[in-house]
Amino acid sequence: MGYFNYHRRLSSVVRIGDTPLGGSHPIRIQSMVDVSTMDTEASVSQAIRLIKAGAEYVRFTAQNESEALNLRNIRRALTGQGYHTPLIADIHFNPEIAVKSASIVEKVRINPGNFTGKRQKVKNYPAEVYAKEQQTIRSRFVPFLKVCRENNTAIRIGVNHGSLSDRIMSRYGDTVEGMVESCLEFLRLCVEEQFDRVVVSIKASNTVVMIRAVRLLVRTMEAERMYYPLHLGVTEAGEGEDGRIKSAVGIGALLVDGIGDTIRVSLSEAPEAEIPVARKLVFYISSLKTQPPIEALPSPLYDSVNPSKRKSREVFGIGGDNPPVVISEFSNDAWMIDDRLINPRDCPVTFISMSYKDLNDETIRQVQSSIHSVIIFNSSFNHYIGEARAFMHRLLDAGCETPVIFRREYDDPDFESVQIKAAVDFGTLLTDGFGDGILLCHAHFDNRQLQDCMYSILQAARVRISKTEYISCPGCGRTLFNLHKTIAEVKSATSHLTGLKIGIMGCIVNGPGEMADADYGYIGAGRGRIHLYKGRTCILKNIPEAEAVKRLLDLIESP
Numbered sequence: 001m002g003y004f005n006y007h008r009r010l011s012s013v014v015r016i017g018d019t020p021l022g023g024s025h026p027i028r029i030q031s032m033v034d035v036s037t038m039d040t041e042a043s044v045s046q047a048i049r050l051i052k053a054g055a056e057y058v059r060f061t062a063q064n065e066s067e068a069l070n071l072r073n074i075r076r077a078l079t080g081q082g083y084h085t086p087l088i089a090d091i092h093f094n095p096e097i098a099v100k101s102a103s104i105v106e107k108v109r110i111n112p113g114n115f116t117g118k119r120q121k122v123k124n125y126p127a128e129v130y131a132k133e134q135q136t137i138r139s140r141f142v143p144f145l146k147v148c149r150e151n152n153t154a155i156r157i158g159v160n161h162g163s164l165s166d167r168i169m170s171r172y173g174d175t176v177e178g179m180v181e182s183c184l185e186f187l188r189l190c191v192e193e194q195f196d197r198v199v200v201s202i203k204a205s206n207t208v209v210m211i212r213a214v215r216l217l218v219r220t221m222e223a224e225r226m227y228y229p230l231h232l233g234v235t236e237a238g239e240g241e242d243g244r245i246k247s248a249v250g251i252g253a254l255l256v257d258g259i260g261d262t263i264r265v266s267l268s269e270a271p272e273a274e275i276p277v278a279r280k281l282v283f284y285i286s287s288l289k290t291q292p293p294i295e296a297l298p299s300p301l302y303d304s305v306n307p308s309k310r311k312s313r314e315v316f317g318i319g320g321d322n323p324p325v326v327i328s329e330f331s332n333d334a335w336m337i338d339d340r341l342i343n344p345r346d347c348p349v350t351f352i353s354m355s356y357k358d359l360n361d362e363t364i365r366q367v368q369s370s371i372h373s374v375i376i377f378n379s380s381f382n383h384y385i386g387e388a389r390a391f392m393h394r395l396l397d398a399g400c401e402t403p404v405i406f407r408r409e410y411d412d413p414d415f416e417s418v419q420i421k422a423a424v425d426f427g428t429l430l431t432d433g434f435g436d437g438i439l440l441c442h443a444h445f446d447n448r449q450l451q452d453c454m455y456s457i458l459q460a461a462r463v464r465i466s467k468t469e470y471i472s473c474p475g476c477g478r479t480l481f482n483l484h485k486t487i488a489e490v491k492s493a494t495s496h497l498t499g500l501k502i503g504i505m506g507c508i509v510n511g512p513g514e515m516a517d518a519d520y521g522y523i524g525a526g527r528g529r530i531h532l533y534k535g536r537t538c539i540l541k542n543i544p545e546a547e548a549v550k551r552l553l554d555l556i557e558s559p
Contacts (some may be wrong), residue, residue: 002258004296004386006288009218009258011229014197016154017086017106019056021199021261022229027286028262028280030057030231031271032090034475037067037074043477044077046271051085053275057262059088059109061477068100075104088156091115091474097141102144102153108197109156113163116140125170133167138189145195152196154399156231157190159183161204161213162515172282176213178222179204187226199262201231206470206517207250208462210234211431214254215305229261230254236471236505236515239268239487241419243472244277246460248420249427255285256385256428257304268472268487268504280420291383294356296390299397307433310396312403315374316349318436319403323464325437326454328447329406337437337446348372349404355380364395367402375404376439378504382410384425392434404427404434409441415449418442421456430461437464465499471515472504479506480524481545489549490522497556503533522552 002008013023016530021028031050035042037060037118047058062068068089075087089101089108095115101108116136148155159182166172172178179202189197197318201472202217204210214230221228224470254260265278314320317337328336333343344351350373354363357380367373381387388406395404408425410418418440422444426438438457440450470491475483480491483506490504503515507524515521521533525541530548532540 001188002386003255003298004294004383004390006256006285006291006386007258009260010227011261012196014154014199014226014229015152016057016197016199018084019086021154025261027255027260027280027282028056029054029275029352030059030088030262030264031055031274031278031517032059032264032474032476034271034479035477037061037063038070040070040073040077041171043074043138044081047074047078047085047087048081048083049272050275050541051083051096053272054279055085055275057086057088057107059090060105062089062091062097062101063098063478064094065100067477068097068104070102071101095144099144099147099502102147102155102163103151105153107156108148109158110144110186111158111160111163112137113160113165115186117427121409125167130167130171133165133463134185137185141186141189142193144410145190145193148197149195153546154199156201157183157186158201158231159213160235161202161206162210162235162517176209176216179213183217184220184224187221187228188224189225191226192460198228199231200228200539201233202234203233205234205236206462207234207246207253207427207460207517208431210250211253214259215257218259219305220257228331230259231262231264232260232443233264235266236473236503237266237268238470238472239484242456242460242470243269244416244419245423245427245453245456247277248281248423249431249457249460251281252285252424253428253431255281256288256424266474267519268474268483274474277416277420281424282416284421287429288383288386291381291386294381294383294386294390296356296393299393299394302393302433304432307431309433310392311401312436313371313401314356315372315403316347318349318374318405319401322436324430324435324458325405325409325453326458327437327439328451329439329441330447336451349374351376353407354391356394358389359391359394364398364400368398370402373402374436375402376407377404378407385428388425388429388434389432392429392432403436405437405439406435407439407441410441411443413444415445418445419453419456422453423460426454426457427461430458430463435463468495468497468499469501470500470504471518473506475506480527481506481530486549490552493549493553494556500556502552520552520556522548 011022086106091098237246312319501518502520503521525531
């Protein structure tokens with residue numbers, strides 16, 4: 001895998017219909033329909049829109065036997081119209097539905113946290129009970145693999161941060177180690193059964209958790225000689241700028257490392273809106289292949305799975321224990337550092353522009369000895385992250401504590417591309433634990449747009465919270481209300497609540513778990529009915545949809 005230079009992780013190849021995944025095959029793009037799987041016409045129509053937009057796999061929810069069996073009608077209709085794109089069944093709680101789906105579609109996704117049924121809400125698991133439940137997994141998973149083998153069906157073992165089993169939680173807690181172990185239990189059974197049509201994913205709405213968990217999974221799989229391809233995605237990323245930036249931070253940080261064979265950008269928008277974002281993200285990462293090699297060595301002080309914030313001294317509110325700042329260049333005579341308008345020449349700070357090629361023992365001594373200096377990092381390489389990482393690792397090894405601002409200028413004509421590229425570049429470095437501020441430049445977009453983008457990147461990387469955060473699902477056939485309308489209403493009513501995390505989830509299958517990081521939650525419980533949560537506790541049940549937003553506000557404002 002690459003760190004300073006881009007090298008794709010070499011995974012095993014999994015055949016999914018006529019579209020193989022992994023190895024040297026391109027990074028595949030996929031999405032999921034958000035209409036009922038029982039509505040054949042709507043499902044086929046939306047699948048075609050996704051395929052035309054560039055989706056290479058299309059996923060459907062299959063909650064029960066009727067939905068699983070109707071996937072056959074959807075498959076036939078698509079094939080009859082000349083579309084052979086592989087279809088994926090998304091299964092929760094019911095191994096029998098997974099078995100039925102395996103004979104119909106090209107791939108089946110299961111969730112280890114709920115594959116064997118509803119959670120038991122047991123807090124203490126004696127060793128013998130823990131082992132007994134592992135045997136239950138074997139008794140249900142192995143027959144499923146047998147059917148998949150007979151039908152040449154691939155599987156995805158998809159772990160979600162918010163839906164770990166009570167058994168795993170009892171031993172590991174709500175940790176990345178627990179997420180990895182939940183996945184490995186199933187992977188080890190695949191190895192024992194010599195079943196290799198396996199794709200793996202570990203997802204979270206928290207980008208830092210997602211990045212750490214996937215890196216730990218890759219490290220652990222390699223130690224056990226497993227090379228399964230990986231599916232990447234940030235769950236419940238939201239919509240608009242925040243959804244794009246959050247996805248680009250989480251997915252991009254892993255793709256830059258060479259990790260990832262297929263991606264889904266989960267937006268709370270029409271599914272086909274996800275595809276252009278995913279394509280831009282993959283194209284940007286793929287462009288790194290042409291980068292001349294960067295000669296650098298990783299610092300022994302750094303651990304990519306458990307990165308810690310680089311220590312820096314404070315200079316004029318920059319560095320030290322302060323959150324990373326946002327800097328805007330208005331002109332040579334006017335900079336904005338957060339809400340402070342300054343003239344850099346009159347400021348009690350010496351801003352020093354540097355790149356990796358400028359670093360040597362002497363220049364490091366100079367910036368370290370100047371207690372008022374702040375480095376503005378500028379890259380001379382196409383692979384901005386690779387050079388910035390090399391720069392920061394050299395500072396780590398030298399014990400240099402001078403604050404560093406990452407600066408990059410983009411020239412893309414559309415702002416969405418700027419959002420995606422900046423989120424990958426800055427977000428990766430911030431989640432690495434590097435950077436005391438960021439400076440995003442573009443000649444043709446106004447400073448307000450650029451500032452908003454930078455604050456969104458800092459929030460997505462979990463290094464600075466400056467606004468309300470919304471954890472909202474993309475919707476699927478399980479969604480029980482008008483998701484897009486509701487998100488707009490909740491945002492309108494709560495956008496002033498800086499620092500609050502609000503979950504807006506379409507159904508109770510993934511909802512309570514995937515918004516477990518939220519302070520409050522709005523979850524579809526039935527047709528026209530909403531459950532409202534405070535933290536992980538359901539406070540109000542079956543609220544009429546028409547009253548739910550107001551009741552949510554009342555709940556937030558209550559003592």
